[in-house]
Amino acid sequence: MIEGGGARGRDGRQPRDRGAQAPPRQSTPAPPPTGPVTVESGVIVKDLSQALGVPMPELIKILMNLGQMRTATQSLSDEEIEVIGAELKREITIKHAAEEEIEPEAFEDSDEELQARPPVVTIMGHVDHGKTTLLDAIRETSVVETEAGGITQHIGAYQVERDGRRITFLDTPGHEAFTAMRARGAKVTDIAVLVVAADDGVMPQTKESISHARAAEVPIVVAVNKVDMPDANIDRVKNELAAEDLQPEDWGGSTQFSEVSAKLHTNLDDLLERILLVADAELDLRANPTADASGFVIESRLDVGRGPVATVLVLRGTLKVGDAVVAGDASGKVRALQDYRGERVREAGPGDPVEILGFDHPPSAGEFCRVVEHERQAKHLANVRAERLRREQLAQRPRRLVSLETLYDEMQVGAVQELNIVLKGDVQGSVEALLGELQKIQDSEVRVNVIHTGVGGITENDVNLASASNGLVVGFNVRPSADARHLAEREGVDIRTYRVIYQLTDDIQQALVGMLSPVETEETLGEAEVRALFRVSRLGTIAGCMVTTGVVRRGARVRIVRDGTVIHETSIAQLKRFKDDVREVSEGFEFGILLDVFNDVKEGDVLEAFETRAIERTELDQAPAAAAAPAESS
Numbered sequence: 001m002i003e004g005g006g007a008r009g010r011d012g013r014q015p016r017d018r019g020a021q022a023p024p025r026q027s028t029p030a031p032p033p034t035g036p037v038t039v040e041s042g043v044i045v046k047d048l049s050q051a052l053g054v055p056m057p058e059l060i061k062i063l064m065n066l067g068q069m070r071t072a073t074q075s076l077s078d079e080e081i082e083v084i085g086a087e088l089k090r091e092i093t094i095k096h097a098a099e100e101e102i103e104p105e106a107f108e109d110s111d112e113e114l115q116a117r118p119p120v121v122t123i124m125g126h127v128d129h130g131k132t133t134l135l136d137a138i139r140e141t142s143v144v145e146t147e148a149g150g151i152t153q154h155i156g157a158y159q160v161e162r163d164g165r166r167i168t169f170l171d172t173p174g175h176e177a178f179t180a181m182r183a184r185g186a187k188v189t190d191i192a193v194l195v196v197a198a199d200d201g202v203m204p205q206t207k208e209s210i211s212h213a214r215a216a217e218v219p220i221v222v223a224v225n226k227v228d229m230p231d232a233n234i235d236r237v238k239n240e241l242a243a244e245d246l247q248p249e250d251w252g253g254s255t256q257f258s259e260v261s262a263k264l265h266t267n268l269d270d271l272l273e274r275i276l277l278v279a280d281a282e283l284d285l286r287a288n289p290t291a292d293a294s295g296f297v298i299e300s301r302l303d304v305g306r307g308p309v310a311t312v313l314v315l316r317g318t319l320k321v322g323d324a325v326v327a328g329d330a331s332g333k334v335r336a337l338q339d340y341r342g343e344r345v346r347e348a349g350p351g352d353p354v355e356i357l358g359f360d361h362p363p364s365a366g367e368f369c370r371v372v373e374h375e376r377q378a379k380h381l382a383n384v385r386a387e388r389l390r391r392e393q394l395a396q397r398p399r400r401l402v403s404l405e406t407l408y409d410e411m412q413v414g415a416v417q418e419l420n421i422v423l424k425g426d427v428q429g430s431v432e433a434l435l436g437e438l439q440k441i442q443d444s445e446v447r448v449n450v451i452h453t454g455v456g457g458i459t460e461n462d463v464n465l466a467s468a469s470n471g472l473v474v475g476f477n478v479r480p481s482a483d484a485r486h487l488a489e490r491e492g493v494d495i496r497t498y499r500v501i502y503q504l505t506d507d508i509q510q511a512l513v514g515m516l517s518p519v520e521t522e523e524t525l526g527e528a529e530v531r532a533l534f535r536v537s538r539l540g541t542i543a544g545c546m547v548t549t550g551v552v553r554r555g556a557r558v559r560i561v562r563d564g565t566v567i568h569e570t571s572i573a574q575l576k577r578f579k580d581d582v583r584e585v586s587e588g589f590e591f592g593i594l595l596d597v598f599n600d601v602k603e604g605d606v607l608e609a610f611e612t613r614a615i616e617r618t619e620l621d622q623a624p625a626a627a628a629a630p631a632e633s634s
Helices: 045-052 056-065 078-088 131-139 176-188 204-215 234-242 268-282 375-396 404-413 428-440 460-468 482-491 501-515
Strands: 037-040 092-095 120-125 156-162 165-171 191-197 220-225 256-259 294-303 307-316 324-327 330-338 353-359 368-372 417-425 446-455 472-476 495-498 519-536 540-553 557-562 565-577 584-586 590-595 606-615
Touching (some): 037 045, 045 056, 045 078, 120 131, 120 204, 131 156, 131 165, 131 268, 176 294, 191 268, 256 268, 294 428, 307 330, 324 353, 368 375, 417 428, 428 446, 428 472, 460 472, 472 501, 482 495, 519 590
Parallel strands (some): 120 165, 120 191, 220 256
Antiparallel strands (some): 156 165, 307 353, 324 330, 324 368, 519 540, 519 606, 540 584, 557 606, 565 590
16 A cells, blocks of 8 residues: 555546535526528528527427428428527528529729620510511511411520611510510610500500519610501500600600511611610610620520520620530530521620530529639539529428328318429420419419429430329420330320410310319209108108109209208108109109108108209319208298
């Protein structure tokens, strides 16, 4: 034993006296976090917990109370985030992917670097007022004949020259389904040309186009078209537009009006002069052509021979072959450039529309496109954007809240039926517009569920996806491959292709109507009065009656009316005349009737015989109605 020392541990050090330990330090709990926070749409539970400063178990508990089971890495819908914010009494701002689009930076270029660029003009107006025909007349090419039904189905960009100066035109679709695309056109335009037919006047889409132009804060030049028509009334058009705060210049206003005839190619020079006049007087259209190129994707598609093709309007800098580009979740290297005439070019400057070959897939129309340092950086930026879009898409996917209450409600009203659709189109803009139209088709019983969208022809993968989800494949201006067609025949998948949007939406609505439950209608057959009662021990009470109106038919339903009040409703068990069973008894004849499980019949009661029939629905808004009970007589 060692003197002066106590027991030591194996490491030779003397252990502490546990009885002499200092009392544990009391930590003051941190106050609960307060204040507003901003999160991305589709945020996962873990990230929301960190943003709020609230433990994850507390958030998961709130979701469990809603009947939603979530793990730390699962995305949350906007509704779930709002409910969590309400439960915690915190203000949560949800930032969506569309609000995070990269916009052009405010560059400070010196006057020596800036050069004049062509004005970008958007043709807008009501359907069939001659927008495409007017543009066709201006650039002396034929586009309207190639469009199904004479309606522009996607955006095109073209250039014309006037007095040695170029003007870039965007041709936006005229159908109401392409509202978002017209808004996108106004987003990148400098001047809006509002086309109004002289024989038709201001229409709903005319007002809609004015709203888009004003929201984009661009000047408006009015082209009064079809002045050659016999019933043309230019003064009426000016009056209607003056009511929309577009006062003609010759009336003391500031709006340029040009009276043209696209069909006869008259007064088109005047329209171009007025466009250049507005560009010079109201706008400073200059850009730096030596900077890295940037602009907006006007349209994109998947070409069979060339791969992904994107039409980009360059707004700044000069785009060259070999540049690394990124647009949303698409990236690549410019392999080739083509101008609006289809000719190969080496570069495109500010204000020029150009087709880019080299993206890894078609970018979304309206995305901001820019040149970056190298392909690796472009791919990284595109992957970050793709992941962001994927999370938001997962969060927006409709989820059913499973609970006893909702399960009981669905059993009572019948579960909502879904028509699953795989949607393919020729260009991205058309797919977006069709998706918006299909989402507008709503009903309490049936709904459209677009499970996949894409650009390009219909493939075997599309058919397999539709087969797995019991859906159909819808193609717009695209066709299925031979292998996809054979696979669809084997799997029993319906492939429908269209060239005009009207036909597509009409057929989808009719398909939904076929899924609706029939409408129950009631048909009154006749009435009979009880005049005598016969008690039969083994059967019950047989009522001797006379038919006063119509007929009484075996198998029909019967209401027993006593003193003007319906006291019971049942069916006919037996119907006899004398000793013979009969199918029906007509007005004025006597008969005996035995009601099913009802013996409390009295003399003087009135028996109303009726039948219910199921009628197939012909419209989505035709609500199914159960057979209505008759109103009580007074």
